[in-house]
Amino acid sequence: MARRTLFSSLTILISSVASAYPETEPPDKPVAPSPIATAYREAAERIIKATLAGNEAYAKLTELCDDIGHRPSGSPGLEKAIDWAIETMRSDGQEDVHRERVMVPYWERGRESLEMTAPRHENLPMLGLGRSVGTPLEGITAPVVVVTNEDELEALGEGARGKIVLFNNRMPPYDPEHGSDYGNTVRFRTNGARLASEKGAVACLVRSVTARSHRTPHTGAMNYGDAEVKVPAAAITGEDADMLARFLERGKEPVLVLKMEAENHPYRPSANVVGELRGSTKPEEVVVIGGHIDAWDAGHGAHDDGAGCVMAMEAINVLRKLNMVPRRTIRVVLWTNEEMGLRGGEQYAEDHAEELANHVAAIESDSGGFAPLGVSVDCKDEDRMHLAAEQLNDLMSLLSPLGASDVQTGSSGADVSPMKDAGVMLMGHRVEGSTYFDYHHSPADTLDKVDPEELSKNVAVLATYAYILADMPNRLGDKS
Amino acid sequence: MARRTLFSSLTILISSVASAYPETEPPDKPVAPSPIATAYREAAERIIKATLAGNEAYAKLTELCDDIGHRPSGSPGLEKAIDWAIETMRSDGQEDVHRERVMVPYWERGRESLEMTAPRHENLPMLGLGRSVGTPLEGITAPVVVVTNEDELEALGEGARGKIVLFNNRMPPYDPEHGSDYGNTVRFRTNGARLASEKGAVACLVRSVTARSHRTPHTGAMNYGDAEVKVPAAAITGEDADMLARFLERGKEPVLVLKMEAENHPYRPSANVVGELRGSTKPEEVVVIGGHIDAWDAGHGAHDDGAGCVMAMEAINVLRKLNMVPRRTIRVVLWTNEEMGLRGGEQYAEDHAEELANHVAAIESDSGGFAPLGVSVDCKDEDRMHLAAEQLNDLMSLLSPLGASDVQTGSSGADVSPMKDAGVMLMGHRVEGSTYFDYHHSPADTLDKVDPEELSKNVAVLATYAYILADMPNRLGDKS
Numbered sequence: 040m041a042r043r044t045l046f047s048s049l050t051i052l053i054s055s056v057a058s059a060y061p062e063t064e065p066p067d068k069p070v071a072p073s074p075i076a077t078a079y080r081e082a083a084e085r086i087i088k089a090t091l092a093g094n095e096a097y098a099k100l101t102e103l104c105d106d107i108g109h110r111p112s113g114s115p116g117l118e119k120a121i122d123w124a125i126e127t128m129r130s131d132g133q134e135d136v137h138r139e140r141v142m143v144p145y146w147e148r149g150r151e152s153l154e155m156t157a158p159r160h161e162n163l164p165m166l167g168l169g170r171s172v173g174t175p176l177e178g179i180t181a182p183v184v185v186v187t188n189e190d191e192l193e194a195l196g197e198g199a200r201g202k203i204v205l206f207n208n209r210m211p212p213y214d215p216e217h218g219s220d221y222g223n224t225v226r227f228r229t230n231g232a233r234l235a236s237e238k239g240a241v242a243c244l245v246r247s248v249t250a251r252s253h254r255t256p257h258t259g260a261m262n263y264g265d266a267e268v269k270v271p272a273a274a275i276t277g278e279d280a281d282m283l284a285r286f287l288e289r290g291k292e293p294v295l296v297l298k299m300e301a302e303n304h305p306y307r308p309s310a311n312v313v314g315e316l317r318g319s320t321k322p323e324e325v326v327v328i329g330g331h332i333d334a335w336d337a338g339h340g341a342h343d344d345g346a347g348c349v350m351a352m353e354a355i356n357v358l359r360k361l362n363m364v365p366r367r368t369i370r371v372v373l374w375t376n377e378e379m380g381l382r383g384g385e386q387y388a389e390d391h392a393e394e395l396a397n398h399v400a401a402i403e404s405d406s407g408g409f410a411p412l413g414v415s416v417d418c419k420d421e422d423r424m425h426l427a428a429e430q431l432n433d434l435m436s437l438l439s440p441l442g443a444s445d446v447q448t449g450s451s452g453a454d455v456s457p458m459k460d461a462g463v464m465l466m467g468h469r470v471e472g473s474t475y476f477d478y479h480h481s482p483a484d485t486l487d488k489v490d491p492e493e494l495s496k497n498v499a500v501l502a503t504y505a506y507i508l509a510d511m512p513n514r515l516g517d518k519s
Numbered sequence: 520m521a522r523r524t525l526f527s528s529l530t531i532l533i534s535s536v537a538s539a540y541p542e543t544e545p546p547d548k549p550v551a552p553s554p555i556a557t558a559y560r561e562a563a564e565r566i567i568k569a570t571l572a573g574n575e576a577y578a579k580l581t582e583l584c585d586d587i588g589h590r591p592s593g594s595p596g597l598e599k600a601i602d603w604a605i606e607t608m609r610s611d612g613q614e615d616v617h618r619e620r621v622m623v624p625y626w627e628r629g630r631e632s633l634e635m636t637a638p639r640h641e642n643l644p645m646l647g648l649g650r651s652v653g654t655p656l657e658g659i660t661a662p663v664v665v666v667t668n669e670d671e672l673e674a675l676g677e678g679a680r681g682k683i684v685l686f687n688n689r690m691p692p693y694d695p696e697h698g699s700d701y702g703n704t705v706r707f708r709t710n711g712a713r714l715a716s717e718k719g720a721v722a723c724l725v726r727s728v729t730a731r732s733h734r735t736p737h738t739g740a741m742n743y744g745d746a747e748v749k750v751p752a753a754a755i756t757g758e759d760a761d762m763l764a765r766f767l768e769r770g771k772e773p774v775l776v777l778k779m780e781a782e783n784h785p786y787r788p789s790a791n792v793v794g795e796l797r798g799s800t801k802p803e804e805v806v807v808i809g810g811h812i813d814a815w816d817a818g819h820g821a822h823d824d825g826a827g828c829v830m831a832m833e834a835i836n837v838l839r840k841l842n843m844v845p846r847r848t849i850r851v852v853l854w855t856n857e858e859m860g861l862r863g864g865e866q867y868a869e870d871h872a873e874e875l876a877n878h879v880a881a882i883e884s885d886s887g888g889f890a891p892l893g894v895s896v897d898c899k900d901e902d903r904m905h906l907a908a909e910q911l912n913d914l915m916s917l918l919s920p921l922g923a924s925d926v927q928t929g930s931s932g933a934d935v936s937p938m939k940d941a942g943v944m945l946m947g948h949r950v951e952g953s954t955y956f957d958y959h960h961s962p963a964d965t966l967d968k969v970d971p972e973e974l975s976k977n978v979a980v981l982a983t984y985a986y987i988l989a990d991m992p993n994r995l996g997d998k999s
Contacts, residue, residue, distance in 0.1 A: 101769075105762055108641055161588055164962065253733035254818070254962040278965040282585055285966075289581075338734070482644065482734040485758040486765075 074519070075434045079507045082363065083437040086506060089361055090499035096353040097491040099127060100346065100408070104339035104486040111169070111336040112379040113145025113307045120332050121310050124348065124373050128314035131356045133371070135317070138310035141386040143376040145307045146170050148336060149300025153244075153275065156180070157294040158286060163279045166258035166337055166481075167299045168228060168245070169379050171272040178298035179203070179242050179271065185284045192234060200239030203295055206231045207280045210250040213473045221476065224248050225259065232272040233264045242297050243272040246280040249476045254278050257481040258337050260379050271299050309333075311383045312373040316355040316364060318509060324367040325394070326509040327401040328354060328501060331377030331454055338484030342475060346408030346489055346497070348373050350468070354502035365510035367399060374454040377405070381453055388457035395461035399514045402505065403452030404468035404497070407475045408489045411438075411500040413445030415467040419459050423516035424448055427464055430515060434507055443500040445469065464516050468501055554999070555914045559987045562843065563917040566986060569841055570979035576833040577971040579607060580826065580888070584819035584966040591649070591816040592859040593625025593787045600812050601790050604828065604853050608794035611836045613851070615797070618790035621866040623856040625787045626650050628816060629780025633724075633755065636660070637774040638766060643759045646738035646817055646961075647779045648708060648725070649859045651752040658778035659683070659722050659751065665764045672714060680719030683775055686711045687760045690730040693953045701956065704728050708739050708754065713746040722777050723752040726760035729956045734758050737961040738817055740859050751779050789813075791863045792853040796835040796844060798989060804847040805874070806989040807881040808834060808981060811857030811934055818964030822955060826888030826969055826977070828853050830948070834982035845990035847879060854934040857885070861933055868937035875941035879994045882985065883932030884948035884977070887955045888969045891980040893918070893925030895947040899939050903996035904928055907944055910995060914987055923980040925949070944996050948981055 107123060110116040121138065128136045146169050153165040167173075185205045186192045192199065206227035211220050227234070228245045235243040247257035256274045263269050275283075286293045312332060318324065330347020334340020351371045358369070374383030388395070402414075413435055418424035428448050435444040450456075451467035459465060470493075478484040513519050587603060590596040601618065608616045626649050633645040665685045666672045672679065686707035691700050707714070708725045715723040727737035736754045743749050755763075766773045792812060798804065810827020814820020831851045838849070854863030868875070882894075893915055898904035908928050915924040930936075931947035939945055950973075958964040993999050 101765065105765055105769075106639065106771075108639060159586065159588060251733075252963070253731075253735040253957065254965065255733040255735060278963065278967055281967050282965070285581065285585055289585075291586075477733065483732070483758065485734065485762070487758055487761050 073433050073436070075430065075507060075511055076436050080437060082506065083503045085361065086357065086363065086503045087441065087499045090357045090502060091495055094353050094357055094495055094498055096349045096494050096498045099349040099352060100341065100489060100494065101486060103345045103349065104341045108339045109336040110332065110334045110340060111146070112143045112333050112376040113304065113309065114336065117309060117333050117375065121312055121375065124312045124332060124352070128352060128371065131352070132359060133314035133316065133355060136314040139313055139387070139390055141309050141311055141375050141382050142306040143309040143382045144170065144379050145304040146379060147302045147304060149173065149302060151273070151299040151301065153273065154296040155293055156296055158291040163275055164254055164256050165273045165275050166256040167301045168258060168261040168272040168274060170261055170303060171232065171299065171301050172269045172303070173299045173301040174242070174271050174297055178296045180294065180296045181241050183283050183293045183295055185287055189234065192238060195238065197239070199235065202240055203242045203244060203297065204231070204235035204238070204240040205244040205280060205283055207246045207284050209246065209277070210248055210476060212250050218472060219250070219476050221248065228259050228274065229262050230264065232261055232270050233266040236266050236268040236270045240270060242270050245272065245274050246277055247274045249277065249479065249481070251477045252277040255481045255483055257479060258335055259480045271297060271301065273297065273299065309375040311375055311387055314371045316358055316369045318367040319364045320366045322368050324397045324399050325370050326367060326399050326505055327370050327372050328505050329372035329374060329454070330404050331375070331383065332373040333376050333378050335378060335480050337480060337482045338478065339486060341484050341486045341489050342407030343479055343484055344377065344405045346494060347404035350404055350408065350494070350497045350501050353498045354505055357498060357502045358506055363506060365506050367509040369505050369509050377454055384454035385457045388461070392461065395458055395463050398458065398463045400464045400466050400508050401455040401458050402466040402468060403455045404501065405452055405454065406468070406470050406472060408494045408497055409470040409472065409475065410493045411441060411443035411497045412469040412471055413443050413447070414469055414504065415447040415449055415451045417449055417451040417459065417465040418516060419462050423464065426518065427516035434504060438500050438503060441496050441500055443496070468497070470497065553913050553916070555910065555987060555991055556916050560917060562986065563983045565841065566837065566843065566983045567921065567979045570837050570982060571975055574833050574837055574975055574978055576829045576974050576978045579829040579832060580821065580969060580974065581966060583825045583829065584821045588819045589816040590812065590814045590820060592623045592813050592856040593784065593789065594816065597789060597813050597855065601792055601855065604792045604812060604832070608832060608851065611832070612839060613794035613796065613835060616794040619793055619867065619870055621789050621791055621855050621863050622786040623789040623862045624650065624859050625784040626859060627782045627784060629653065629782060631753070631779040631781065633753065634776040635773055636776055638771040643755055644734055644736050645753045645755050646736040647781045648738060648741040648752040648754060650741055650783060651712065651779065651781050652749045652783070653779045653781040654722070654751050654777055658776045660774065660776045661721050663763050663773045663775055665767055669714065672718060675718065677719070679715065682720055683722045683724060683777065684711070684715035684718070684720040685724040685760060685763055687726045687764050689726065689757070690728055690956060692730050698952060699730070699956050701728065705739065709742050710744065712741055712750050712752040713744045716746050716748040716750045720750060722750050725752065725754050726757055727754045729757065729959065729961070731957045732757040735961045735963055737959060738815055739960045751777060751781065753777065753779065789855040791855055791867050794851045796839055796849045798847040799844045800846045802848050804877045804879050805850050806847060806879050806985055807850050807852050808985050809852035809854060809934065810884050811855070811863065812853040813856050813858050815858060815960050817960060817962045818958065819966060821964050821966045821969050822887030823959055823964055824857065824885045826974060827884035830884055830888065830974070830977045830981050833978045834985055837978060837982045838986055843986060845986050847989040849985050849989050857934055864934035865937045868941070872941065875938055875943050878938065878943045880944045880946050880988050881935040881938050882946040882948060883935045884981065885932055885934070886948070886950050886952060888974045888977055889950040889952065889955065890973045891921060891923035891977045892949040892951055893923050893927070894949055894984065895927040895929055895931045897929055897931040897939065897945040898996060899942050903944065906998065907996035914984060918980050918983060921976050921980055923976070948977070950977065
């Protein structure tokens, strides 16, 4: 059903893409030299047309989300997802499809609950944070104090001792210019338990990191750092964070009972998944494309990061079907354990240390399967980064019919970041981000949130620029 | 905190309202005769200005939502809410504040869960439907069949026997012209269990009645009608309804385990809450304004219908503080048990049967506390209805600075509907409705979803037209 709808809308899309390319350059205007765009215009058209005419990205994502679903680090679900990715890429005919062993944390959520017992009774929706310790069997019963930042916590002095500290900092509404402010908003999810325990708190709650809520909690990883005492940490909804804050403002002291069976087990073996479209003349030079195969156990990891995985898998599948084999190798890497420690990204950089000098680019997609916007580029060598950005500006102009021609510089993704020190050119696949954090790490990150047509556009965009980067005479960032 | 923000934004609002009224009529344009608007312009300005300068509607709603929260029919929460409303109206100085006894259904949800055991395991968020029977202790385990309408159910023939039937009809996106299509969409929540059991099904699931979802289920009442076999009924999220449908389309048969402790107890005493601003010269003639005091046990009934209750309570409070006592009585009625059988509305019409000839209008607000739009009007006598609509068009023009001047004819609310046969002029307070069903009957119907400024505008609008209807020389719908 979804597939039929997809095909009919793709037909419309193809015609609009085809007509969006001018047949010839306008004769009366000076045209800037555009070596890459000129050389690869036909190739780009071919890839885009074929991808939008029909591809298997959405079918792959359906299998990953519906048939496997939850796949947190260390879980049987994650290993099933890895098996599935291996089988799928082999069945697609990819080369050198294999696992690369990674030891990953295994955190088990267990049963958990949060009960408000004063000023009245209500069970509040919650999700324990990844890596948190559990509570005693009988739970932790304590009054709540609410702060919105570090200064307010500091100002409490001894007021947090014996209490549950709620960090009630709010993610601002999405702003097209400044984005979601995730990095700033998320800091208490990451560090709140340490900060709270330093003040003598017995547990830590954080307001879910999202700007919109339907009373849905959002989980995520936390980190005790050098905390002397590890207190349990969980996320509650924005609605309940607001309510608890109002109670205190109105002179009523809420009391909560937090129960978490959460447990940190010894590290377990997991794996990065690798599969290749081997280059024709320079197979030893590699363009990496990928996303992370693990996902939280709340939703089905459709946008985070099922989309990134299937976009990469399908990008080389489309190229292989077209017999478009570039000079260099395009390597799909599906990193394990992005969400709970980045073990996959770190292990890849370590295992491939000697090969990194031949990594022409490492491209990560971990922002969901929304409409494509363009790329970001990052490199330890800033001159190379700026040169690469110029070259990408030229290259990505081929993707303007799909709205994906924008190039930015700067941070390009977590899983590729461990390759930065080796000088690898890092790239981030960018998509429209206004609703990403509505679903992120929550039960609502499900297949229905991904638009099949937008997913297809992403495959077309990624396949096009990965192909060109793997095929163009010079390496990205080299002087021509 | 909220209050301070409220006051500062209200200051801005007041100036804009004041300047929105033209000082004099433009001299060069013919002006239609406007007897009510002309006579009450000053009164309207006074009410609006005072209401927007500060009122207690949001403070009242905070108490109702935060301090009481859940208040389903028959529950201790509902009786607490009734006590609170009585105390609050007495403390506001309202007259003849009293309970009017109503026997109401008492349905107890108990614990409940929905487990998918094939093709893989996941606990799916769900909410049992009000009045549903429970399941055996061990639950009901059965495969699922999915239909989107009655024809598809019919076409299954014997295919539903022994199965759980999922009604997967989707609420369309909100349309400014056609609204939410609630009446049509909700029919399987109401009748699905009967339809399913007639086909031999062992349980009924319905897709939550909402056009947007963050994996949040929406409950509501169901009705077995003349069903010979009563099967349990529950709502699941749109996300999971889609997933189950996809499994079947892909040749996989999902199996579910539904467990519900739900139980229908004998009827219990509850009460409608009544309080008055007694009329100065015709106290026996009554304008009723009100909402329903009961709310589902998922959220806190902020929009449904805490907003309607506090708007009515505060409307007479504002008038009393201004010493604006109209000729006729304005009676606040907070109906009990709107959600699970309309017992409050029915009992009010029955208890006040002899008085209904003196009910000048019965105004219900049960669409949330969003920005006010205007009113609807309904009457058994269609000539009177159309005449009333004309008169309201004149009257409501005074509310155009608040965007609330629109008048429609037709259905005006559930709780006032039992008065229709007696010829009472029924009115519905209308508000902007694009997000109402995002929260309706779900855990997300919480205070934060109500904008204090919009709530204040509603109080101003309701106080103004209730005052005029209670004070103007002729009754609404009478020929002048």
